[in-house]
Amino acid sequence: MVASLLTARDLNKQFRSGNQPVSVFRNLSLQLDRGESLALVGRSGSGKSTLLNILCGLEKPDTGSVQVLDEVFEGGTDRQTEARWANLRRQQIGVVFQEANLMPALSLLDNVRLRARLAGQNEDDCRDWLERLGIGELAGRYPDQVSGGQRQRAALAMVFAMKPALILADEPTGSLDRHTAEDVTGQLFDLQARHGCGLILATHDAELATRCSHHLDLGHLPET
Amino acid sequence: MTVCSALLSHYRRHPLQLLALALMIVLATMLWTGVSHLTDHARASLAQSEQAIAGQQQLVREDGQAVSVQDFAYLRRQGLCVMPWLEVQRPPPEGRVIGVDPFASACFGSDAPGQARVDALNGEPFLDIAEAKAMVRQGSNGDLSLLVPVDVEADAVPADYRLKDFSMGPATGELGESFLLNLDALGVLVLLITALLVRSVYQLGLVQRRESFTLLRRFGVPATRVQVLLLIEMVALTSVWVIPGIWLGRLLAEILGGGFGQVLESLFDAPLYAVDGGGFVLPALVMVTVVLLACFADKRLLRRLPWLSGRPSVVWFGVPVLGLGLAMVAWPFTLGWLFVGIALVFVAVGLLTPRVLSYVAQWGAEGAGAITLWQRRELAVLFRRLALPVVALQFAVAMVLAIQALVTTFEDTFERWLGQRLEAEFYVEVPEQSAAVDGVRYLAGLSGVGDWHLVQRGKTHVVPEMAGDDAATSVEVDLFSISPIGPLVTGWTLLDAIPDAWEKLATGQGVMVNEQLARRQGYQPGETIGFTLGEQSLALPVVGVYADYGRPDGEILVAGQILPETFNTRFQSLSLNPGTLAMAEIEQGLAAVWNTDQLTVRDNGSIRSLASGVFDQTFLITRAITVLTLVLAGTSLLIMGWVFFTTRAWYYRLLFVWGLSPREVAGQLRWLAMFLTGAVAVAALPLGVWLTWALVSRINPLAFGWSLPMAVYPGFWLEMLVLCLVIGLAISVLMRRQLGAGVPAPAMANVAGGGER
Numbered sequence: 004m005v006a007s008l009l010t011a012r013d014l015n016k017q018f019r020s021g022n023q024p025v026s027v028f029r030n031l032s033l034q035l036d037r038g039e040s041l042a043l044v045g046r047s048g049s050g051k052s053t054l055l056n057i058l059c060g061l062e063k064p065d066t067g068s069v070q071v072l073d074e075v076f077e078g079g080t081d082r083q084t085e086a087r088w089a090n091l092r093r094q095q096i097g098v099v100f101q102e103a104n105l106m107p108a109l110s111l112l113d114n115v116r117l118r119a120r121l122a123g124q125n126e127d128d129c130r131d132w133l134e135r136l137g138i139g140e141l142a143g144r145y146p147d148q149v150s151g152g153q154r155q156r157a158a159l160a161m162v163f164a165m166k167p168a169l170i171l172a173d174e175p176t177g178s179l180d181r182h183t184a185e186d187v188t189g190q191l192f193d194l195q196a197r198h199g200c201g202l203i204l205a206t207h208d209a210e211l212a213t214r215c216s217h218h219l220d221l222g223h224l225p226e227t
Numbered sequence: 228m229t230v231c232s233a234l235l236s237h238y239r240r241h242p243l244q245l246l247a248l249a250l251m252i253v254l255a256t257m258l259w260t261g262v263s264h265l266t267d268h269a270r271a272s273l274a275q276s277e278q279a280i281a282g283q284q285q286l287v288r289e290d291g292q293a294v295s296v297q298d299f300a301y302l303r304r305q306g307l308c309v310m311p312w313l314e315v316q317r318p319p320p321e322g323r324v325i326g327v328d329p330f331a332s333a334c335f336g337s338d339a340p341g342q343a344r345v346d347a348l349n350g351e352p353f354l355d356i357a358e359a360k361a362m363v364r365q366g367s368n369g370d371l372s373l374l375v376p377v378d379v380e381a382d383a384v385p386a387d388y389r390l391k392d393f394s395m396g397p398a399t400g401e402l403g404e405s406f407l408l409n410l411d412a413l414g415v416l417v418l419l420i421t422a423l424l425v426r427s428v429y430q431l432g433l434v435q436r437r438e439s440f441t442l443l444r445r446f447g448v449p450a451t452r453v454q455v456l457l458l459i460e461m462v463a464l465t466s467v468w469v470i471p472g473i474w475l476g477r478l479l480a481e482i483l484g485g486g487f488g489q490v491l492e493s494l495f496d497a498p499l500y501a502v503d504g505g506g507f508v509l510p511a512l513v514m515v516t517v518v519l520l521a522c523f524a525d526k527r528l529l530r531r532l533p534w535l536s537g538r539p540s541v542v543w544f545g546v547p548v549l550g551l552g553l554a555m556v557a558w559p560f561t562l563g564w565l566f567v568g569i570a571l572v573f574v575a576v577g578l579l580t581p582r583v584l585s586y587v588a589q590w591g592a593e594g595a596g597a598i599t600l601w602q603r604r605e606l607a608v609l610f611r612r613l614a615l616p617v618v619a620l621q622f623a624v625a626m627v628l629a630i631q632a633l634v635t636t637f638e639d640t641f642e643r644w645l646g647q648r649l650e651a652e653f654y655v656e657v658p659e660q661s662a663a664v665d666g667v668r669y670l671a672g673l674s675g676v677g678d679w680h681l682v683q684r685g686k687t688h689v690v691p692e693m694a695g696d697d698a699a700t701s702v703e704v705d706l707f708s709i710s711p712i713g714p715l716v717t718g719w720t721l722l723d724a725i726p727d728a729w730e731k732l733a734t735g736q737g738v739m740v741n742e743q744l745a746r747r748q749g750y751q752p753g754e755t756i757g758f759t760l761g762e763q764s765l766a767l768p769v770v771g772v773y774a775d776y777g778r779p780d781g782e783i784l785v786a787g788q789i790l791p792e793t794f795n796t797r798f799q800s801l802s803l804n805p806g807t808l809a810m811a812e813i814e815q816g817l818a819a820v821w822n823t824d825q826l827t828v829r830d831n832g833s834i835r836s837l838a839s840g841v842f843d844q845t846f847l848i849t850r851a852i853t854v855l856t857l858v859l860a861g862t863s864l865l866i867m868g869w870v871f872f873t874t875r876a877w878y879y880r881l882l883f884v885w886g887l888s889p890r891e892v893a894g895q896l897r898w899l900a901m902f903l904t905g906a907v908a909v910a911a912l913p914l915g916v917w918l919t920w921a922l923v924s925r926i927n928p929l930a931f932g933w934s935l936p937m938a939v940y941p942g943f944w945l946e947m948l949v950l951c952l953v954i955g956l957a958i959s960v961l962m963r964r965q966l967g968a969g970v971p972a973p974a975m976a977n978v979a980g981g982g983e984r
């Protein structure tokens with residue numbers, strides 16, 4: 004049997020609000036293969052970001068297991084588990100947040116280089132990535148010298164330069180205007196399809212969600 | 228909910244932060260009050276002692292007995308204007324107080340010693356003699372003198388009494404002033420550190436409350452209103468916490484003051500009088516002003532300062548200022564000019580250091596790998612953004628280095644000075660009526676006695692130029708004669724000498740002069756000087772210049788054999804090591820040949836250990852204060868560093884998201900923080916060494932006419948470096964905890980603009 008790209012089984016996550024445990028999701032399972040895309044939708048506070056964080060090891064589920072490529076994680080926060088997650092994030096999982104994806108002290112190009120280098124990729128085609136995303140002439144500028152949309156494009160360039168197997172994007176266009184948002188997501192889907200990696204996209208945008216091959220509605224606010 | 232309660236609720240939620248702020252204010256106030264209290268106290272004492280001893284004379288008994296109240300009554304009955312002066316030694320921190328009799332001083336007119344204070348009799352340091360007597364009865368040491376006006380002539384004095392100059396000890400000289408200068412500098416530094424410290428905690432509060440402020444603004448509260456409320460909040464906080472700070476500062480001054488008084492008293496012969504404590508108002512006002520300036524001045528003023536905006540113009544401004552300052556210190560005309568030069572150097576260094584460090588951090592990083600490039604760039608940002616605390620720590624370290632070097636040099640000099648004055652184990656005064664030569668003959672015939680020599684002191688006149696033979700140009704200096712010239716003196720440090728100098732001196736073929744005289748008259752070894760010994764005029768070459776360790780008077784040293792019979796010896800003594808004999812035996816022998824039973828013998832060994840004890844105390848005080856200042860400066864960088872790292876927490880977390888393990892991220896943070904503080908220590912080193920040089924080789928000669936040898940202490944440099952690295956380590960540990968505590972929201976960072984760089 005060919006292992007899927009990502010499998011999550013029976014995930015449970017609770018937070019404490021005061022003394023009350025608040026359950027964000029119960030027995031959640033999902034699966035994603037290469038080339039597939041999954042839209043995470045649901046009201047604000049329904050647990051989209053929490054789920055994405057769990058899927059890349061930044062947060063831990065209370066119970067349940069996550070498998071990425073051939074690495075299986077079943078709880079545990081020991082140093083070795085952390086190192087395995089770190090290794091995956093370094094080479095296989097590209098994460099894009101709504102904003103602040105770039106190091107402020109580095110130019111756009113140096114940011115892409117840094118990300119590529121961490122992933123063990125060649126630094127040579129970093130400029131190409133910026134050009135493909137339409138910001139080649141801004142390569143030498145610093146994050147505070149370009150617009151929010153240009154910063155998000157640079158963030159996508161960083162993710163593609165690392166040649167990941169899986170991209171996790173948490174409202175990557177949440178702070179952009181409609182036109183720019185469409186532009187950026189258009190490029191995201193384009194490149195994802197061309198390189199055949201998996202994509203999980205948390206979004207409030209119904210139209211954007213329809214462009215994904217799969218959907219997961221986390222529903223309403225978590226129950227107490 | 229009102230705006231006020233919204234602001235106050237912050238501290239309810241962060242009681243620890245309130246505590247930290249309070250602690251900073253209390254500590255800073257304590258330190259500053261303590262230091263300024265000590266210096267004020269000491270300076271006032273010096274001024275008073277100088278004023279009090281200005282040109283007085285006293286009556287003493289011919290038989291050498293101490294004067295008593297009976298003497299006072301007798302002299303008054305004789306119609307003499309006499310005033311009793313009872314000095315009482317009180318335990319620290321009170322110091323010495325003086326009992327005077329306002330009625331008895333009436334005949335002095337307006338010239339009465341301590342007149343201004345006597346009128347008020349406000350108890351400090353002058354009080355009514357009755358009170359002083361009561362203190363003596365309770366067990367304090369008292370010392371009575373009888374003062375007479377300066378115009379009383381010797382023939383008006385009744386038999387059995389004679390006139391004597393009245394002074395409470397040799398003038399303090401500039402050694403005392405020089406010591407106080409150091410403490411003053413420390414006081415200014417402490418104030419600067421205080422400002423930075425309070426500012427850092429305040430900024431921490433602002434960062435944590437950023438979101439509340441945004442909220443308030445959204446609710447329509449004008450920004451100026453929030454500002455005013457914050458201002459009121461700080462004034463209230465400071466006013467409350469300044470009081471215990473001042474109180475603790477006084478306590479600190481009292482604890483250190485005991486030792487300080489002793490130091491001043493023993494070292495510089497400056498009695499430390501009780502001075503009234505000063506009010507709470509001035510320190511409180513100073514502290515509130517400093518706090519307000521630190522927290523709010525930047526709103527208008529600091530924003531214009533180039534080092535905060537980091538424009539390249541800083542370099543064009545800083546470099547010429549630095550050059551000008553260095554030149555002014557290298558070729559100083561006056562003391563004021565010198566101080567301006569030092570201030571300019573500090574301003575320029577303050578402006579340039581962050582930029583230079585920032586530049587050095589990035590230097591050569593372009594060709595390096597992406598991670599190295601990130602490290603270097605991040606470090607450069609840190610240097611620029613933390614310019615204020617970085618410069619403060621640099622100044623603090625430099626100041627501590629300089630003061631440490633100065634104090635250690637001072638101690639070393641003092642040791643050698645003691646060695647010069649107290650070379651022999653015992654010192655025996657030749658009684659006034661006895662002939663020194665009898666003692667000399669006795670010692671010469673004594674077998675088993677160690678090294679010894681006879682010292683004779685008097686006055687002489689030197690004629691600076693051989694050509695100019697008129698008496699007007701002759702200068703009166705001390706004459707110091709020794710016979711025989713032996714191992715007790717031949718070990719002295721000679722600053723400059725011709726070959727076989729001691730031999731030539733011993734055989735009467737030359738004289739030696741002290742550093743002060745050589746400096747003043749420009750004497751060189753080999754040069755012939757003319758001088759008088761009694762009625763005799765002599766011309767002998769200078770064979771050597773000996774170190775005098777700050778002695779302000781000129782002195783020439785000759786072999787005893789060239790002193791003529793007619794020479795007016797003012798004072799004679801024997802310095803001797805008992806060798807294999809018991810000192811008591813020698814004492815008996817000398818008493819017998821001099822036919823006296825009252826021999827004054829001084830045990831130099833015990834004086835030496837007493838003096839060293841006093842110096843240990845100086846050391847302790849300076850150390851305590853400098854270490855406290857350093858700790859404060861370190862804390863300031865620690866807190867501000869932490870504040871800044873907190874605003875960047877998100878970006879450090881990005882490293883974690885990009886696949887660095889928690890240990891690797893912690894390693895990066897440690898590298899950044901330790902490199903930051905380590906570089907500050909390294910940058911402080913040249914400034915500290917330069918400051919030492921300026922103090923030793925520029926200020927001292929200009930202000931006091933003599934110079935200490937300059938010494939450097941690399942061991943101490945290393946200590947400072949380690950201390951700075953520990954501060955860096957502490958920052959990274961705090962930061963690691965912060966990152967471990969949970970996922971920082973990107974909102975914590977100023978993401979809207981792409982982050983600070």
Ligand SMILES: Nc1ncnc2c1ncn2[C@@H]1O[C@H](COP(=O)(O)OP(=O)(O)OP(=O)(O)O)[C@@H](O)[C@H]1O
Nearest residue numbers: 018019027045046047048049050051052053054225
């Ligand atoms: N560290 C935490 N402590 C307590 N509760 C938390 C924590 N993090 C998240 N939560 C809660 O978990 C729930 C899910 O949060 P999450 O950020 O995943 O929502 P989201 O779907 O991403 O919302 P949005 O669309 O607004 O980004 C929320 O109710 C939130 O209050």
Ligand SMILES: [Mg+2]
Nearest residue numbers: 051052053173
């Ligand atoms: Mg979210």
